[in-house]
Amino acid sequence: MSKVTRRDFLKTTAGAAAAGSLGVGGAMWSQEAFAQSHWKPEKGAKLRVLRWKRFVQGDEDKWLENTKKFTQMTGIPVRVDSEGWEDVRPKAAVAANVGTGPDIIISTFEDAHQYPDKLVDVSDVCNYLGGKYGGWYDVCKDYCVEKGKWIAVPMGCAGNAIVHRIGTMKKAGFEEFPKDLAGFLKLAQAYKAAGMPPGFALGNATGDGNVWCHWLVWAHGGKMVDKKGNVVIASPETEAALEYGKQLYATFVPGTLSWLDPNNNKAFLDGQVGMTANGISIYYAAKNSKDEKMHAMAEDIGHANFPIGPVGRTTELNLFFPMMLFKYSRYKNAAKAYLAFMMEKEQYEPWQQAAIGYVSHPLKAYEKNPLWSSDPKNLPYSNSMKVMLPNGYDGPMGYASAATMADFIMVNMVAEAVSGSKSPKEAMERAKQRAERYYKL
Amino acid sequence: MNRFFDNRNVLGLIFMLPAAALLLVFLTYPLALGTWLGFTDARIGRAGHWIGLENFSMLVQDSVARLSLFNTLFYTVVASTIKFALGLWLALLLNRNLPFKSFFRAIVLLPFIVPTALSAIAFWWIYDAQFSVVSWALERMGLIHRYIDFLGDPWNARLSTIAANIWRGVPFVAICLLAGLQTIPPSLYEAAALDGATPWQRFRHVTLPLLTPIIAVVMTFSVLFTFTDFQLIYVLTRGGPLNATHLMATLSFQRAIPGGNLGEGAALATLMIPFLLAAILFSYFGLQRRKWQQGARD
Numbered sequence: 001m002s003k004v005t006r007r008d009f010l011k012t013t014a015g016a017a018a019a020g021s022l023g024v025g026g027a028m029w030s031q032e033a034f035a036q037s038h039w040k041p042e043k044g045a046k047l048r049v050l051r052w053k054r055f056v057q058g059d060e061d062k063w064l065e066n067t068k069k070f071t072q073m074t075g076i077p078v079r080v081d082s083e084g085w086e087d088v089r090p091k092a093a094v095a096a097n098v099g100t101g102p103d104i105i106i107s108t109f110e111d112a113h114q115y116p117d118k119l120v121d122v123s124d125v126c127n128y129l130g131g132k133y134g135g136w137y138d139v140c141k142d143y144c145v146e147k148g149k150w151i152a153v154p155m156g157c158a159g160n161a162i163v164h165r166i167g168t169m170k171k172a173g174f175e176e177f178p179k180d181l182a183g184f185l186k187l188a189q190a191y192k193a194a195g196m197p198p199g200f201a202l203g204n205a206t207g208d209g210n211v212w213c214h215w216l217v218w219a220h221g222g223k224m225v226d227k228k229g230n231v232v233i234a235s236p237e238t239e240a241a242l243e244y245g246k247q248l249y250a251t252f253v254p255g256t257l258s259w260l261d262p263n264n265n266k267a268f269l270d271g272q273v274g275m276t277a278n279g280i281s282i283y284y285a286a287k288n289s290k291d292e293k294m295h296a297m298a299e300d301i302g303h304a305n306f307p308i309g310p311v312g313r314t315t316e317l318n319l320f321f322p323m324m325l326f327k328y329s330r331y332k333n334a335a336k337a338y339l340a341f342m343m344e345k346e347q348y349e350p351w352q353q354a355a356i357g358y359v360s361h362p363l364k365a366y367e368k369n370p371l372w373s374s375d376p377k378n379l380p381y382s383n384s385m386k387v388m389l390p391n392g393y394d395g396p397m398g399y400a401s402a403a404t405m406a407d408f409i410m411v412n413m414v415a416e417a418v419s420g421s422k423s424p425k426e427a428m429e430r431a432k433q434r435a436e437r438y439y440k441l
Numbered sequence: 442m443n444r445f446f447d448n449r450n451v452l453g454l455i456f457m458l459p460a461a462a463l464l465l466v467f468l469t470y471p472l473a474l475g476t477w478l479g480f481t482d483a484r485i486g487r488a489g490h491w492i493g494l495e496n497f498s499m500l501v502q503d504s505v506a507r508l509s510l511f512n513t514l515f516y517t518v519v520a521s522t523i524k525f526a527l528g529l530w531l532a533l534l535l536n537r538n539l540p541f542k543s544f545f546r547a548i549v550l551l552p553f554i555v556p557t558a559l560s561a562i563a564f565w566w567i568y569d570a571q572f573s574v575v576s577w578a579l580e581r582m583g584l585i586h587r588y589i590d591f592l593g594d595p596w597n598a599r600l601s602t603i604a605a606n607i608w609r610g611v612p613f614v615a616i617c618l619l620a621g622l623q624t625i626p627p628s629l630y631e632a633a634a635l636d637g638a639t640p641w642q643r644f645r646h647v648t649l650p651l652l653t654p655i656i657a658v659v660m661t662f663s664v665l666f667t668f669t670d671f672q673l674i675y676v677l678t679r680g681g682p683l684n685a686t687h688l689m690a691t692l693s694f695q696r697a698i699p700g701g702n703l704g705e706g707a708a709l710a711t712l713m714i715p716f717l718l719a720a721i722l723f724s725y726f727g728l729q730r731r732k733w734q735q736g737a738r739d
Contacts, residue, residue, distance in 0.1 A: 255570020257682035258592030
């Protein structure tokens with residue numbers, strides 16, 4: 001596998017600088033020059049890409065437009081297929097192990113760690129991009145680096161943040177959204193008292209349930225496994241998290257135990273819920289609605305990152321997207337050129353804008369994307385990659401962490417304890433037994 | 442050669458071959474493969490190694506798997522019993538000379554015709570914790586003061602999913618039993634009436650015994666469909682709340698596909714086979730026996 005040497009890097013940056021001095025047209029040419037000098041596409045190359053199906057239309061439209069641009073510039077035809085995000089994971093596993101399928105698969109979470117030996121070393125692409133765009137956020141390395149090598153290119157994550165009603169918050173005497181757990185609980189209680197209760201999904205909601213339940217436990221210092229993969233979920237920290245969760249649950253709108261992913265969006269937009277955890281989609285649905293009432297609601301919607309617990313750092317979980325290039329691909333250079341091209345500023349920033357910030361960037365330079373400053377309400381979502389922890393924290397990523405999440409062990413534990421169907425101790429023990437089955441294999 | 446092909450047995454064999462091939466390829470092979478996978482540690486895309494009964498012993502110790510077995514049995518027994526009672530009742534009603542008979546018979550089938558995934562989405566709204574039309578109506582009538590938590594409470598969720606399953610399953614039972622009812626010769630009822638039999642006696646001693654064979658077939662199918670239900674649960678609850686509505690089929694999927702543990706998922710699916718076989722055997726060797734149908738005992 002080729003690695004980018006210092007000389008390569010200098011060559012590229014010098015080339016880019018030279019091309020850049022030629023003006024706008026030059027910037028376009030620098031793309032081509034870069035694609036051809038770094039990763040000379042194989043003769044007759046054509047690519048197949050499988051990705052998760054868009055959450056917002058703009059994402060898909062712009063992604064395809066950028067892909068078309070790549071084809072125009074390089075002559076490499078690219079076919080992009082989309083599947084529901086939960087279906088990509090099993091398909092990627094089959095492709096990896098059968099040894100045939102799309103050249104590039106854009107999947108979720110720790111997939112790259114499930115079959116690292118089937119993936120092409122993309123360190124050259126990642127080092128090039130990292131060098132050019134201010135470096136990758138730390139969590140990217142957790143998800144995409146194995147034994148010092150990049151085995152996937154981070155695409156970003158679907159950020160999740162607290163979505164709430166500013167008016168209710170101010171009436172309750174809070175000038176800004178609390179950053180600590182005590183303040184957060186107080187605010188939740190105030191929302192309930194004001195008839196705008198919070199509501200967080202506690203059913204088997206793959207996205208929204210996992211996200212906030214992991215935050216709750218991690219914020220208190222609890223975790224499923226330690227660094228070596230020993231299950232340590234039954235701990236005083238987890239117990240504290242569950243006790244806190246009980247108080248928080250007491251403020252929730254009734255019925256959250258049944259909530260799947262779409263429920264909180266519906267309830268919030270209907271004005272029945274004043275606070276939830278979600279992607280940026282609720283805000284955009286309200287903002288882009290033709291209904292006057294919805295516009296008023298959009299004005300009143302605020303976003304905030306999750307509060308910080310006793311561990312003293314942010315502890316969020318967001319839906320991460322790795323782009324994996326498989327060893328069976330016959331056109332590895334073409335695929336690398338495509339991956340790099342799509343992550344370049346000229347493509348990435350407009351795409352992020354088209355996706356209305358639904359995907360948060362993995363490269364630090366994109367913090368300056370005008371998208372984030374154009375509407376201050378977008379700002380918390382620009383932090384998503386910065387504030388998150390990897391799935392399966394604090395242990396090794398792979399089959400066990402993926403299966404533990406798919407089996408809703410964390411969500412079930414939180415739901416059992418906070419709803420009072422089991423004591424926190426019982427819920428923790430049960431989670432421990434369930435997780436040990438996966439981690440002992 | 443000609444004589445060979447004229448042989449009835451040879452011809453029979455040849456004519457049966459396509460059907461046998463179809464059964465082997467699309468039924469026997471997947472079933473055998475599924476069973477085999479249950480004894481391996483296969484993951485998606487990775488061939489497994491034989492691990493004997495390990496998957497099964499793990500499932501026996503797994504509280505969620507045990508809960509799913511209970512849920513499945515409860516779901517099947519309650520839903521099938523009610524579907525049978527309502528289906529029979531509906532069939533008896535439709536068998537009478539009603540005005541617009543054909544229209545009613547056609548309309549009764551509607552729930553069965555609508556794709557399950559679609560009707561499940563309708564039920565999802567009906568049962569929604571915030572938008573339920575049932576809760577809304579009851580609240581307006583002043584009968585309740587707070588929305589019913591249909592899918593958020595374990596027992597409510599079990600009963601709600603069962604109700605949705607019944608709604609969907611009754612037409613199948615009713616129409617099949619109606620077909621059975623129409624094969625009963627009216628002369629038998631006339632004879633019974635002449636003998637002074639009450640309506641209950643006519644039902645008990647004419648209708649029921651003659652209907653038993655079709656009941657056996659219909660209920661076997663009904664039990665099989667209910668036991669292996671997946672779509673309804675997957676759309677409504679995904680097995681929640683607190684795994685209270687996880688059926689063996691949904692849990693098997695959750696473990697095998699999103700969870701990637703094909704071996705364990707297959708083992709869980711294999712565990713369903715004995716129950717399904719028992720249902721079939723009960724029907725064929727029990728309900729279809731002449732003696733039983735005629736009210737005798739062994």
